[in-house]
Amino acid sequence: MSASVHAIDPRTWRSETASLAMWVFLATELMFFGALFLAYLYVRSHDPGGVAAASRHTHEWLGTLNTAILLTSSFTMALAVRGSQLGQRESVRRFLWITAALGTAFLAVKGIEYAKEWDEGVVPGLHFTVAEHVRATALFFYLYFVATGVHAVHLAIGVVTVLWQSWRLRAPALPPWRVDEIDVTGLYWHFVDAIWVFLYPLFYLVDLHG
Amino acid sequence: MNSPAPVRIYTMTWVALLALLATTFGLAHLDLGAMSPVASLAIATVKAVLVAVFFMHLRRASALVVLFALVAIFGLAILFTLSGADYATREIHAAPWTAPEGH
Numbered sequence: 002m003s004a005s006v007h008a009i010d011p012r013t014w015r016s017e018t019a020s021l022a023m024w025v026f027l028a029t030e031l032m033f034f035g036a037l038f039l040a041y042l043y044v045r046s047h048d049p050g051g052v053a054a055a056s057r058h059t060h061e062w063l064g065t066l067n068t069a070i071l072l073t074s075s076f077t078m079a080l081a082v083r084g085s086q087l088g089q090r091e092s093v094r095r096f097l098w099i100t101a102a103l104g105t106a107f108l109a110v111k112g113i114e115y116a117k118e119w120d121e122g123v124v125p126g127l128h129f130t131v132a133e134h135v136r137a138t139a140l141f142f143y144l145y146f147v148a149t150g151v152h153a154v155h156l157a158i159g160v161v162t163v164l165w166q167s168w169r170l171r172a173p174a175l176p177p178w179r180v181d182e183i184d185v186t187g188l189y190w191h192f193v194d195a196i197w198v199f200l201y202p203l204f205y206l207v208d209l210h211g
Numbered sequence: 212m213n214s215p216a217p218v219r220i221y222t223m224t225w226v227a228l229l230a231l232l233a234t235t236f237g238l239a240h241l242d243l244g245a246m247s248p249v250a251s252l253a254i255a256t257v258k259a260v261l262v263a264v265f266f267m268h269l270r271r272a273s274a275l276v277v278l279f280a281l282v283a284i285f286g287l288a289i290l291f292t293l294s295g296a297d298y299a300t301r302e303i304h305a306a307p308w309t310a311p312e313g314h
Contacts, residue, residue: 017273024276028283035287042291043298065236069229072258076225079266086215191266195259202251206239210247 016181023185027192030155034196037148041203044140051137056207058123058131058138059145060114064205067110068197071156074103075194078163082187085180090170093183097167100190104160111153118142145204152200155193162186216268224265231258 045052081096122130124146125139166186169179235254243250264270269277 017275020272021276021279024279024283028279028286031283031287032290035290039291039294042295046299047303061236061239065232068232072228072232073225075262075266076221076228079221079224080218083215083218083221188267191262194266195262198258198262199252199255202235202239202248202255206235206251207248209239210242 012177015178016184019181019185020188023188027188030192034148034151037144037151038199038203041144041148044137044144045203045207048134048137051134052141053208054134055131055138055141056204058118058121058142059205060117061205061209063110063114064201067107068201070103070107070110071194071197074100074107075191077103078187078190082184085175085183088175090173090175093175094167094170097163097170097183101160101163101167104156104163104190108153108156108160111149115146141204148200149204152193152196155196159186159190159193163190216265216271220265224261228258228261231261 077096077099081093081100084090084092084096118124119128122128123138123142125143129139129142131138163186166179166183231254235251238250238254239247241247263280269280272280
């Protein structure tokens, strides 16, 4: 066994290490978001009617649009990672730019939603004018702002990181460690996308019928 | 990383994700009763698995990386189960500062 361990190609070893380190980080991130999902489960299971009423204040079309934007950004990020593995530097830069632009578009739509929600008075503690299901609505929107806010911070970090990776590719070289960096940036980006995939039905799709 | 997957794999994953998004949005407008959250969370899980397997290339990852991904999910399941043991079995009593009725 030890002979095969020593026979590992250093490049493969470095890629493996980088990938594994990012997965370990993402595991801790899942614990972090997991606590928010658990709080949500508590509120929803203890007052389903209240949560259903509260969720009708969210803007499901904007939420759906944002989900499509983010899923598409993961697609372009995956293509950037693929391009880097093939050594296609210009293609990588282009897809990184598109990914960052889609991420920024998501944040812009989220900002529009937050502005609407402020006007509609569903911001607990600051501007809250809801008269029915007050407790459930306050808890629901508190969780909504914390979860989507923390998610937006993660995405903003992702946008900056993607732009940084793109900027570093301006010189005509694509060394192996840069390929690894783009790969783990992609892992982070897809994770943030996957978190949104769960936030979307939990906040927007609770009670749309009737 | 070994040789990357063909573009077709990524395109098909993206199309599947958007189709699932349209499906979950459509289903949310139907009155499915208690099945509604089950359906939306099942679709969300399928989407997340597609992202993890194809975009995060778990499909080609080493056993160690797959193990860490599974341990993350397992850890979350423990968190939910043990916390649920408390929240699911505890009665909610009025807080001490609630104005007593009839006084």
